[in-house]
Each structure stands twice: as C-alpha cells, then as structure tokens.
Amino acid sequence: MGALSHLRVLDLSRVLAGPWSGQILADLGAEVIKVERPGNGDDTRAWGPPFLKDAYGENTTEAAYYLSANRNKQSVTIDFTRTEGQRLVRDLAAKSDIVIENFKVGGLAAYGLDYESLKAVNPSLIYCSITGFGQTGPYAKRAGYDFMIQGLGGLMSLTGRPEGDEGAGPVKVGVALTDILTGLYSTVAILAALAHRDQGGGGQHIDMALLDVQVACLANQAMNYLTTGVAPKRLGNAHPNIVPYQDFPTADGDFILTVGNDGQFRKFAEVAGQPQWADDPRFATNKLRVANRAVLIPLIRQATVFKTTAEWVSQLERAGVPCGPINDLAQVFADPQVVSRGLAVELPHALAGAVPQVASPIRLSETPVEYRNAPPLLGEHTAQVLQRVLGMPLDAVDVLKRSGVL
Numbered sequence: 001m002g003a004l005s006h007l008r009v010l011d012l013s014r015v016l017a018g019p020w021s022g023q024i025l026a027d028l029g030a031e032v033i034k035v036e037r038p039g040n041g042d043d044t045r046a047w048g049p050p051f052l053k054d055a056y057g058e059n060t061t062e063a064a065y066y067l068s069a070n071r072n073k074q075s076v077t078i079d080f081t082r083t084e085g086q087r088l089v090r091d092l093a094a095k096s097d098i099v100i101e102n103f104k105v106g107g108l109a110a111y112g113l114d115y116e117s118l119k120a121v122n123p124s125l126i127y128c129s130i131t132g133f134g135q136t137g138p139y140a141k142r143a144g145y146d147f148m149i150q151g152l153g154g155l156m157s158l159t160g161r162p163e164g165d166e167g168a169g170p171v172k173v174g175v176a177l178t179d180i181l182t183g184l185y186s187t188v189a190i191l192a193a194l195a196h197r198d199q200g201g202g203g204q205h206i207d208m209a210l211l212d213v214q215v216a217c218l219a220n221q222a223m224n225y226l227t228t229g230v231a232p233k234r235l236g237n238a239h240p241n242i243v244p245y246q247d248f249p250t251a252d253g254d255f256i257l258t259v260g261n262d263g264q265f266r267k268f269a270e271v272a273g274q275p276q277w278a279d280d281p282r283f284a285t286n287k288l289r290v291a292n293r294a295v296l297i298p299l300i301r302q303a304t305v306f307k308t309t310a311e312w313v314s315q316l317e318r319a320g321v322p323c324g325p326i327n328d329l330a331q332v333f334a335d336p337q338v339v340s341r342g343l344a345v346e347l348p349h350a351l352a353g354a355v356p357q358v359a360s361p362i363r364l365s366e367t368p369v370e371y372r373n374a375p376p377l378l379g380e381h382t383a384q385v386l387q388r389v390l391g392m393p394l395d396a397v398d399v400l401k402r403s404g405v406l
Contacts, residue, residue: 018128
C-alpha cells in the first residue's frame with residue numbers, strides 16, 4: 001500500500017504543472033481521477049511528434065509529452081459546461097480529498113466548481129489552484145505559460161552566454177522547469193494541508209502561481225541581487241559565486257568541473273600539473289578566484305585540452321574532485337548509475353503493448369512508489385469510475401455518453 005493510498009484526488013488540470021503534481025500523488029499511492037474534455041482531452045495528448053508507437057511501428061494517438069505526466073491516473077471524460085457534467089464533477093469532489101485545477105482565475109466559478117462551491121459540499125476538501133500569476137494582484141487575470149514566466153520571472157536573464165560572447169543572449173531552460181517546480185511546490189503544499197486537516201483543521205484553498213515559484217527558485221541569484229542591489233548577469237555555464245565551476249574543453253569534447261572548496265582546488269591543480277595555482281595569491285581562495293576568474297579560466301582551458309574527457313573524469317574522481325561528462329539523453333539512460341537506480345521503467349499499454357516511463361526519484365523504505373498503470377487512454381475509466389465512486393448504474397452512464405456529457 002502506498003503512503004497516500006487512503007486519498008482520492010480529482011485532477012481537473014491539464015498540460016504540465018497540475019498533472020505533474022497529480023502524478024507525484026498517484027505514484028505515492030493516491031487514487032487520481034483525471035477529468036478531461038470528451039473528444040479532445042488534455043491538450044498535451046496532441047503535442048507531438050513524437051507519439052508512442054505501436055507494435056507495427058505506427059504512431060498511436062498518445063503524444064510523448066502527455067505520457068510524461070499522467071502515469072497511475074484514471075481518465076474520465078466529462079463535459080462540465082453542461083449541467084449534468086457539473087453535477088457529476090461536484091459529486092466526485094464530494095467524495096474526494098483533493099482537487100487540483102489550473103483554470104484562469106474565476107474560470108470554474110461559472111460552472112459551480114470553484115473552491116467556495118465545492119467547499120459547500122465537502123468542507124474538508126483541499127483545493128489547489130495553479131495559475132500563472134496567482135489569485136490576486138494586477139496580473140491575476142492573465143494567462144501564464146512556462147516560457148513567458150521564465151522571461152518575466154528573471155530566469156532567462158541568468159541563462160545564456162555572457163554579453164559580448166558569440167551567441168550571447170537570453171536562453172530558456174531546455175525543459176519547462178517553472179511548470180515542474182510549480183508541480184513540486186503544489187505537492188508540498190497539498191501534503192502540508194493534509195497534515196493540517198489530519199490535526200482537525202479542515203480543508204483549505206491553496207493558491208499557487210508560476211511567477212511566485214519562479215521568483216522563489218532564483219535562490220542564491222535572488223539573494224545576490226537583494227543584498228547588493230546589482231542584478232546578476234548571464235555567465236553561460238559559469239557560477240556567479242564559485243570558481244572554477246563550469247565546463248571546460250578536453251581533447252575529445254568537454255567536461256564539467258565543480259570545485260566547491262579550496263582543498264578541492266589544490267587537488268585539481270595537482271592533477272592538472274599546475275600545483276603552483278593553489279598558492280598563487282590570485283587564486284588561493286575562492287573569493288580570490290571569483291575576483292580573478294578572467295585570468296584563471298583561460299589558464300585552466302589551456303590545460304584541460306591535453307586530456308580526454310574520460311581521462312579527466314577518472315583522474316579527478318580518484319583525487320576527490322567533483323567532475324563529470326556532458327551527456328546527451330542516450331548517454332544518460334545508458335549510464336551505469338542510471339541503469340543501476342532503475343530510472344527507466346516500462347508499463348503495459350493498451351495501444352503499444354508497453355510504454356517507457358522515467359521512474360520517480362522518491363525512494364521510501366516502507367511505502368515505496370508504485371507503478372500501477374500507464375498513462376490512461378482518453379476516457380478509459382469513465383464508466384468504471386462513475387459506477388464505483390458514484391454508484392451510477394451502467395445504463396445511466398450509457399445515456400450520458402449518448403447525450404455527449406461523457
């Protein structure tokens with residue numbers, strides 16, 4: 001039994017931030033009912049190529065994007081723009097512990113599916129709203145998407161090559177990191193609300209905003225600004241507070257060197273055949289190395305090109321200096337540590353026979369993550385859920401299907 005197997009989640013969200021949170025809860029054992037639009041479903045179902053391929057190598061209807069965030073869920077199609085659909089969602093919410101939604105502010109109120117409406121039928125409900133800018137403030141009514149929030153929230157001002165370098169300019173992170181982080185923070189908030197409820201505190205409304213999360217996750221860079229009043233600039237792969245902590249060229253490619261303290265720098269200098277660097281008054285401490293990075297980095301680059309990536313990684317690991325290669329995803333999933341940790345799994349799938357998945361990173365000794373079922377087909381569990389949870393007879397379900405409500 002999973003740690004959250006006693007909970008039911010009604011997932012009204014789509015795309016990534018909300019579904020990511022729902023998948024985490026599902027992996028931990030919660031029953032997650034994903035409510036989708038009849039005929040279309042979650043927008044990401046169509047966000048391909050690539051699509052999952054069947055046994056004959058032909059594309060199925062399931063986009064890889066959708067498959068990344070909907071494992072262990074049950075899909076129910078309900079048109080809640082219709083009165084009958086609204087009633088069904090309210091009935092499901094009345095029998096659920098958690099609702100996750102990411103509609104625009106006020107978007108569900110017209111259907112009687114906002115927090116206040118559902119609280120009336122289920123006072124203990126934990127209702128998590130995820131929007132671009134939150135429920136309050138001058139931007140509250142705006143739509144918000146990961147890419148624009150990476151720009152607006154400052155992340156892109158820190159990501160990319162430094163000004164003056166070839167190819168300089170702001171660059172987004174290669175995955176929708178703001179959405180992912182918002183899904184993670186939402187999960188933390190939901191678990192905190194559950195703990196409060198378990199102590200007799202009742203349900204509550206959680207207001208999560210992509211912009212809030214993005215700004216919060218600026219971490220040391222935000223504090224660099226707040227403590228100095230000077231906005232940090234793009235440094236490419238370099239670190240604003242640690243040197244050397246970036247990529248360097250090798251005889252056959254590049255590698256990453258992450259020197260975290262002065263002792264590690266001394267060890268690196270010895271392996272590099274330049275032990276005098278560790279005692280050089282320009283480089284002896286991290287503070288000095290940061291101040292003199294423009295001198296030190298070219299010296300290191302001149303030294304690293306004489307060994308291969310594998311040689312650097314092997315020799316520096318033996319010396320206790322953190323470093324590593326720059327892998328593409330094929331190399332990632334072939335890496336012996338990734339293989340050993342089982343970070344790629346497969347689940348049975350109705351259209352393809354099997355579907356690959358990236359394993360959850362959560363490792364619990366007593367209540368481990370469960371991989372119960374693949375991301376569901378659109379509406380795959382509609383009849384089953386309505387019969388089991390709401391006690392609807394099959395003929396009533398058929399009537400609603402024929403009328404287009406389901």
